[in-house]
Amino acid sequence: MSSDANTPVLRNCIRLPLAEDELLEVTAKAKDYAIMHGAAMRSKTAFSPDSLNFAPFVLVPSSFPRKEFEKAVALQPIINRLMHNVAHDEEFITTTLAETIKVDEFTANLFNIYRKVLAHGFTQKTSLGMLRSDLMLESGCPELSPRVLRTAAGEDGGQDAGTAVGQRAGVVVAVGAAAGTGSKEKELQQEQEQKQHREVQLGRATKERERRANGVHSAYCCWKQVEINTIASGFGHLGPASKTIQRFVLSELGHADKLHNMPDNNALAGLCDGMVKAWDIYAKPKAVILFIIEDVSYNICDQRFHEFYIRETYPHIKVLRRTLTEVHREGKLGQSKELLLGSQEVAVIYFRAGYEPGHYHSQAEWDARYLMETSLAIKCPSIHYHLAGTKKVQQALAQPAVLERFINDPEEIKAVGKIFTGLYSLDDNEAGNASYEMALRTPERFVLKPQREGGGNNVYGVDIPDALKRMSRVERSAWILMDLIHPPLTKGYMVRPGGDMPPQIVDMVSELGIFGVVIGDAEHIVHNYQAGHMLRTKLSTANEGGVAAGLGALDSPYLIDSDDEDEQK
Numbered sequence: 001m002s003s004d005a006n007t008p009v010l011r012n013c014i015r016l017p018l019a020e021d022e023l024l025e026v027t028a029k030a031k032d033y034a035i036m037h038g039a040a041m042r043s044k045t046a047f048s049p050d051s052l053n054f055a056p057f058v059l060v061p062s063s064f065p066r067k068e069f070e071k072a073v074a075l076q077p078i079i080n081r082l083m084h085n086v087a088h089d090e091e092f093i094t095t096t097l098a099e100t101i102k103v104d105e106f107t108a109n110l111f112n113i114y115r116k117v118l119a120h121g122f123t124q125k126t127s128l129g130m131l132r133s134d135l136m137l138e139s140g141c142p143e144l145s146p147r148v149l150r151t152a153a154g155e156d157g158g159q160d161a162g163t164a165v166g167q168r169a170g171v172v173v174a175v176g177a178a179a180g181t182g183s184k185e186k187e188l189q190q191e192q193e194q195k196q197h198r199e200v201q202l203g204r205a206t207k208e209r210e211r212r213a214n215g216v217h218s219a220y221c222c223w224k225q226v227e228i229n230t231i232a233s234g235f236g237h238l239g240p241a242s243k244t245i246q247r248f249v250l251s252e253l254g255h256a257d258k259l260h261n262m263p264d265n266n267a268l269a270g271l272c273d274g275m276v277k278a279w280d281i282y283a284k285p286k287a288v289i290l291f292i293i294e295d296v297s298y299n300i301c302d303q304r305f306h307e308f309y310i311r312e313t314y315p316h317i318k319v320l321r322r323t324l325t326e327v328h329r330e331g332k333l334g335q336s337k338e339l340l341l342g343s344q345e346v347a348v349i350y351f352r353a354g355y356e357p358g359h360y361h362s363q364a365e366w367d368a369r370y371l372m373e374t375s376l377a378i379k380c381p382s383i384h385y386h387l388a389g390t391k392k393v394q395q396a397l398a399q400p401a402v403l404e405r406f407i408n409d410p411e412e413i414k415a416v417g418k419i420f421t422g423l424y425s426l427d428d429n430e431a432g433n434a435s436y437e438m439a440l441r442t443p444e445r446f447v448l449k450p451q452r453e454g455g456g457n458n459v460y461g462v463d464i465p466d467a468l469k470r471m472s473r474v475e476r477s478a479w480i481l482m483d484l485i486h487p488p489l490t491k492g493y494m495v496r497p498g499g500d501m502p503p504q505i506v507d508m509v510s511e512l513g514i515f516g517v518v519i520g521d522a523e524h525i526v527h528n529y530q531a532g533h534m535l536r537t538k539l540s541t542a543n544e545g546g547v548a549a550g551l552g553a554l555d556s557p558y559l560i561d562s563d564d565e566d567e568q569k
């Protein structure tokens, strides 16, 4: 949970609540509209391959500051390049993951494939990156946040409250340095640091009060990256589909004049065109694109719309779907190491599975992954891209001066540096042990993350100490610690299959994902572009908001220019 009574609220795009009659009518219509436009999923509770439920969605779009949205879009090609460079830096990947792979079996298995491929040389030098950088607005900034105002003024009482920003700015290093000293001395030093920090905060708080007295308010000050996905970055279809539903709803409610504030979203085309560009590079007219899928695909619309887009736009390119188990059974390498499924040669492999241990039932699936990795096919992602997307690498990238290794332009370094919130190693060394102590002292400020994808794996706030205490010192290095981000609230209707009719107004928070496509090899990038976006929104009381997991809902951004404007006009 990342919100409380002091969390600022972003204004709505239209006046709510709606009259009950109107709400009932438009919600029923929107549900049908969603199913009929493929904003749907297979039911987990009543699964049938022959039917679909609409995917949970937010009735009207959630507000998002235009300036921050545009910043995120503009930054994506730089993030693409960064991740491409990271993926191709053998030394960085190897040293960054060295401790993690000692204790995390899944990452170790991926790393073993990487090691074997390195030893034999890459058969295919070109990689296809289809990334999604996920981010949340931060309302807890020192200059703007009521939260920090409150803590800075000592209103929260707690000694450690409000120190997150200070730690981000380097206090953690000082704490780390003090770890070996006597506990009295350590306490004194911490007290001193906190005092200094509170003074800085108070200065900022005074400035903010002046701003407010002059009528300047803001519910956010920037956004922070939640994570970067390099494998199975979903919602290329559901992102744009969310806009389609909400555009329909706004029009039905008589607000067609507001549609221009919903940005274009060509994610599906952008991502599929990326696959086709890779297919062009492979340059074999009969070769196919292979989707690697789970045994059961609940998020079937998102996957199939990619396939259908390719088939409709490029009818000469065939698309196959196979599980890892099926690839193990049917796959082999040809004379030039081309991947063959039966007699069909595979040009491009798009992994929508393979990112979690449950997708590998036995050695057979790992063998299939290795077979594909060692083949001539262009992979999305290739193994080094997959490893570059681990939480541990994200944590390493957020450390001072690391970005300089991958980005030349100082302005770009500055811009990327700003998107990281505090990320801390839990490796068994001085700094890692200091982070451990910090997490035990003020767990409510953090989220604890393992090297997993797909949602539902993190540990939040007060649950962190127990989780950490159950681990050995060495086991901790499979995890990273991250500052909790505090997004502003929006208020609206969340519509779910089997949910209340009419839906109730609820407090929600959103996570924006920006897609990027990057294609190239270690020396050259041949394509690099931003490719649309997706917005997921969850109840403010939920820790995680996976739509497929049942906690989140499809949404799309309604761009606002400043949050003190009156939308009700």
Ligand code: ADP
Binding pocket: 002, 134, 226, 227, 447, 449, 452, 453, 454, 455, 456, 457, 458, 482, 483, 484, 485, 486, 511, 543, 544, 545, 546
């Ligand atoms: P996964 O790979 O499982 O998607 P994430 O890092 O994206 O892992 O975490 C899952 C979810 O947890 C996010 O979608 C977000 O809702 C929440 N979350 C993750 N990190 C933070 C954070 N630092 N602050 C607040 N919420 C977070």
Ligand code: MG
Binding pocket: 134, 227, 454, 455
């Ligand atoms: Mg995520």
